[in-house]
Amino acid sequence: MEAMLSVRNLVKRFGGLVAVNRVGLEINAGEVVGLVGDNAAGKSTLIKCISGVYQADEGEISFQGQRAHFARPIDARQAGIETIYQDLALAGNLGISANIFLGREVKTKYLGGLVHTLNENLMNTASKKVLDALDIRFANFSEKIEKLSGGQRQAVAIGRAMYWEAKLMIMDEPTNNLGVIEQRKVLDLIGRLRSERVPVILISHTLPDVFAVTDRIIVMHRGRKVAEKRTGDTNSQEIVQYMVGALDDSARMSAPPSE
Amino acid sequence: MALRSGESSSLATTSDRKKQLVVAFSRVWAWVFLTGLIIFFAISVSIQSGGDVNFLTIRNSQNILMAIVPVLLMGLGQTFVVIAAGIDLSVGWVMGLASVVSALVIVDLVERGTSETLAIAIGCLAGILAAMLPGVVNGVIIAKLRIPSFIVTLGMSFIARGVAFLLSGGNVVGGQPQGVRHLGNEALFYLISGPGGGLYFLRPPAVTGEALRQMDRIFQWPVVIAFVLLLVMLFVLRKTQFGRHVYAIGGNREAALRAGIPVDRHLIVLYTLSAATAGIAGVLTTARFSGGSSIAGDPLLLSSIAAVIIGGASMYGGHGSVSGTLIGALIIAVMTTGLVMLNVQPFWQYIVVGIIVILAVLIDQARDIIVGRIETG
Numbered sequence: 001m002e003a004m005l006s007v008r009n010l011v012k013r014f015g016g017l018v019a020v021n022r023v024g025l026e027i028n029a030g031e032v033v034g035l036v037g038d039n040a041a042g043k044s045t046l047i048k049c050i051s052g053v054y055q056a057d058e059g060e061i062s063f064q065g066q067r068a069h070f071a072r073p074i075d076a077r078q079a080g081i082e083t084i085y086q087d088l089a090l091a092g093n094l095g096i097s098a099n100i101f102l103g104r105e106v107k108t109k110y111l112g113g114l115v116h117t118l119n120e121n122l123m124n125t126a127s128k129k130v131l132d133a134l135d136i137r138f139a140n141f142s143e144k145i146e147k148l149s150g151g152q153r154q155a156v157a158i159g160r161a162m163y164w165e166a167k168l169m170i171m172d173e174p175t176n177n178l179g180v181i182e183q184r185k186v187l188d189l190i191g192r193l194r195s196e197r198v199p200v201i202l203i204s205h206t207l208p209d210v211f212a213v214t215d216r217i218i219v220m221h222r223g224r225k226v227a228e229k230r231t232g233d234t235n236s237q238e239i240v241q242y243m244v245g246a247l248d249d250s251a252r253m254s255a256p257p258s259e
Numbered sequence: 260m261a262l263r264s265g266e267s268s269s270l271a272t273t274s275d276r277k278k279q280l281v282v283a284f285s286r287v288w289a290w291v292f293l294t295g296l297i298i299f300f301a302i303s304v305s306i307q308s309g310g311d312v313n314f315l316t317i318r319n320s321q322n323i324l325m326a327i328v329p330v331l332l333m334g335l336g337q338t339f340v341v342i343a344a345g346i347d348l349s350v351g352w353v354m355g356l357a358s359v360v361s362a363l364v365i366v367d368l369v370e371r372g373t374s375e376t377l378a379i380a381i382g383c384l385a386g387i388l389a390a391m392l393p394g395v396v397n398g399v400i401i402a403k404l405r406i407p408s409f410i411v412t413l414g415m416s417f418i419a420r421g422v423a424f425l426l427s428g429g430n431v432v433g434g435q436p437q438g439v440r441h442l443g444n445e446a447l448f449y450l451i452s453g454p455g456g457g458l459y460f461l462r463p464p465a466v467t468g469e470a471l472r473q474m475d476r477i478f479q480w481p482v483v484i485a486f487v488l489l490l491v492m493l494f495v496l497r498k499t500q501f502g503r504h505v506y507a508i509g510g511n512r513e514a515a516l517r518a519g520i521p522v523d524r525h526l527i528v529l530y531t532l533s534a535a536t537a538g539i540a541g542v543l544t545t546a547r548f549s550g551g552s553s554i555a556g557d558p559l560l561l562s563s564i565a566a567v568i569i570g571g572a573s574m575y576g577g578h579g580s581v582s583g584t585l586i587g588a589l590i591i592a593v594m595t596t597g598l599v600m601l602n603v604q605p606f607w608q609y610i611v612v613g614i615i616v617i618l619a620v621l622i623d624q625a626r627d628i629i630v631g632r633i634e635t636g
Contacts, residue, residue: 053517074519089517091510093577094503102507103518105500117498147630 002065004029004199005050005081005168010059012045019045021223022059027168030197032190034210034231037220038243043203044086046220047170050201051083052076064167074103080167084174086203088157092146096138097127099145100160130163131155135185150177158186169193172203187213207236221245225253278630285626289569289586289619296590300597307601314600317450317475321482323596325547327588328481329354329556332540333563334570334584335492336533341567342496343529344509344576345408349397349415350537350563353390354556356423357541361386362432362551365439375438383442386545387538393419394534398527408530423553432551443546446476447483481543488536493581505529509576562591565612569619578623590615 003026012020020042027033035043049056052070061068063079070076076083090099101123107116124141131138136155145153154177161169171190175183190213193200204210210217211231219227219242227242227249241247297315304314313319333350340347365382369375393415400411449459451466451474466474496502507515508522516522537556544555568574569590570583594615595608 072519073517077519083517085517087513089511089514091507091514091577093506093510098503098507099514102514103504103520105503107500116500118500118503 003027003062004031004064006062007046007050008060008062010046010049010056010061012042012049012054013057018223020049020056023220023223023225024059025218025225025228027199027201029199030194031216032194032200032202032214034214034217035201035203035220036205036207036210036217036239036243040222041220041243042223043220044172045223047083047172047201047203050076051081051170077164080165081170082161082164082166082168083170084157084161084172086172086176088153090145090153090157093144095142095144096131096148096156097123097141099156100127100130100163102160104164126163127159131159134159134162134189151179151182154178154186155182158189162189166198168199168201170201170203173205174202175204175206175209183209207239210239211236219243221248224250226250228253281626281629285571285622288622289571289583289590292615293586293590293593296593296597300593300600304597304600312600314597317477319596319600321475321477321479323589323592324482325479326596327592328485329540329544330559330563330566330591331485331585331588332488332536332543333533333556333559334566334588335489335581336529336536337563337567338570338572338579338581338584339492339496339505339529340408340533341572341574342509342576342579343505343526344512345401345526345529346564346574347397347412347530347533348409348560349393349412349419350533351556351558351560352416352419352423352553353393353534354537354541354544354559355553356393356419356426357386357390357538358545358555359423359427359432359541359551359553360389361542362435362545363426365436365545366432366434369436375436378436379438379442382545383542386542387535390534390538390541391531392534394531395527397534398530401530402523402526412530420553420557427551427553429553431548432545433549435545435549439546440549442480443543443548444476444479446479448477450475450477481547484539484543488539489581489585496581501525501528506577509578511577562612563588565616566591568616571619571623573623587619 005025005027007026008024010020010023011018023042023046025033035047037043045054048054050061050070052073052075055071061070063081068076068079070079073083091102094102097120106119106122106126108119109116127141128138134155136152136159138152145156148156154174158174174186178186187209190200190202202210202214214231217227217229217231217234217239218225219229219239221243222245226245227239227247229239238247242249300314304312333354337347337350361382364385365378368378368381373381397408397411397415400406401408445463447461449463451457451459451464451470453473456473457464463474496505504515504520504525507518507520508525512522541556545551566587567579567584569587570580570585572579572583591612594611595605598608598611599605
């Protein structure tokens with residue numbers, strides 16, 4: 001079966017720092033892959049290269065069998081890659097549905113397309129629907145994001161990614177700001193995506209979560225991929241060993257590290 | 260136990276109610292303040308003059324409206340820029356540049372024998388275009404080269420000033436045809452009060468002498484133009500995708516970028532728009548005074564920024580409104596006019612405007628602290 005997403009020999013440098021060093025990975029339909037590693041291991045940089053926030057210096061990305069050049073995040077989103085960023089990427093001064101539809105607002109045309117206005121009603125209804133489906137309730141969809149709690153903001157970011165029916169979902173620390181019940185909901189959501197055959201890349205520091213929902217775990221350390229294990233074939237002690245650099249499979253894996 | 264939980268819930272609702280009151284107050288204080296100001300001047304002017312002078316006259320209201328036109332126009336463009344977390348310090352001298360260019364083009368075309376109406380139309384257009392050019396340059400440098408808007412527009416302000424002085428030779432560009440004065444001073448309605456008077460539409464009645472002096476011009480063309488633009492910009496900011504994206508860029512530029520909003524292009528349009536509204540203000544100044552003046556805009560720049568801030572815009576971006584800027588401009592103009600009518604030394608107006616600007620920001624900040632707004636991104 002052809003991989004949904006395939007990354008080969010990806011390199012991203014910031015000045016002298018090699019943030020991502022010849023990393024390759026493949027994600028298949030319906031697969032949940034955990035991406036773990038210590039702080040500054042290069043996880044977020046890697047997924048920002050995939051989602052078009054950064055452009056890789058070397059290597060190639062293929063999505064659905066096609067070479068992908070995502071010059072901007074919107075290119076990746078249009079291709080069907082939705083990302084829930086660690087910083088959530090919400091505009092605090094705008095409302096819930098304004099954020100869910102940010103950059104892709106629904107408009108009503110007047111005077112034969114000469115004047116476009118925002119269709120707030122439709123956007124509010126659609127926002128309510130997608131958040132209801134996630135069991136997240138808000139009284140007022142024009143409530144500004146800056147007035148919401150951390151968990152509610154997270155819910156809006158997740159709702160936004162869900163609304164646009166991703167072909168690949170990338171989640172960077174999606175349970176970070178959440179209470180126990182809300183964390184549970186996010187994990188259920190990942191399960192639901194899997195059952196709909198939408199692949200998920202999950203970045204998380206919470207190893208029990210990663211073990212609970214993933215099929216495969218990729219470990220990064222100082223910009224390199226140091227391990228790739230089937231979740232059933234490993235345990236958290238082993239993963240931690242890889243995360244702190246005590247174990248390293250990179251020599252055994254295909255691409256040799258540069259420098 | 261039951262009593263205690265009852266107490267705490269009623270406490271929570273009182274604090275919620277307090278928060279709602281604070282939010283409501285922060286939203287309407289400017290309107291309340293403006294109304295209070297008008298009432299205050301209506302009473303105090305009447306008392307001080309022993310009933311001879313009335314603050315609440317049609318003529319006075321029209322004078323105030325004419326006075327706010329350039330401040331309001333510059334403030335409208337500035338509102339968009341400030342919401343997008345920028346500032347445009349160049350509009351004062353850009354307005355002067357537009358005034359000079361429009362006056363020069365009109366004089367030149369009339370001398371070449373172009374019909375007056377056409378000469379005025381082309382002149383106005385030329386003035387606005389001359390203003391938009393520095394706006395485009397501002398926008399490109401700010402968006403593409405990532406230089407702070409404060410610095411770029413400060414520099415552009417000096418450039419526009421120099422060019423305006425070079426073109427005008429430092430003098431007022433006079434020699435304007437009659438039509439120019441009409442554009443700047445004639446009105447939608449004319450009112451002659453008293454016996455034998457009446458309300459006239461578009462055409463002034465053929466009266467002379469004392470009757471002419473009694474005639475009030477209601478909604479002079481600069482006022483009409485400014486308010487039509489105000490309505491258009493109110494609509495754009497509140498109802499369109501363009502306006503939504505202005506707020507998004509000011510609220511969280513990175514989020515706007517990731518959402519696929521063409522942030523650079525948007526910023527270029529915003530600085531061009533800001534310059535264009537200043538250009539219109541410049542052209543209308545030429546019309547009002549029948550002459551192009553390079554220095555007309557500079558003293559109004561800070562008033563226009565003050566109007567934007569009094570209207571609730573945040574210099575950190577993301578907040579502000581067209582209606583707020585209108586209120587801000589009205590507060591400044593009502594106060595200035597009122598103080599003059601009270602025979603207060605005109606210099607006091609600066610001190611009062613300064614206090615109101617700082618007060619406006621304090622009210623916004625107090626609201627944020629009380630309501631507990633947490634900034635994101």
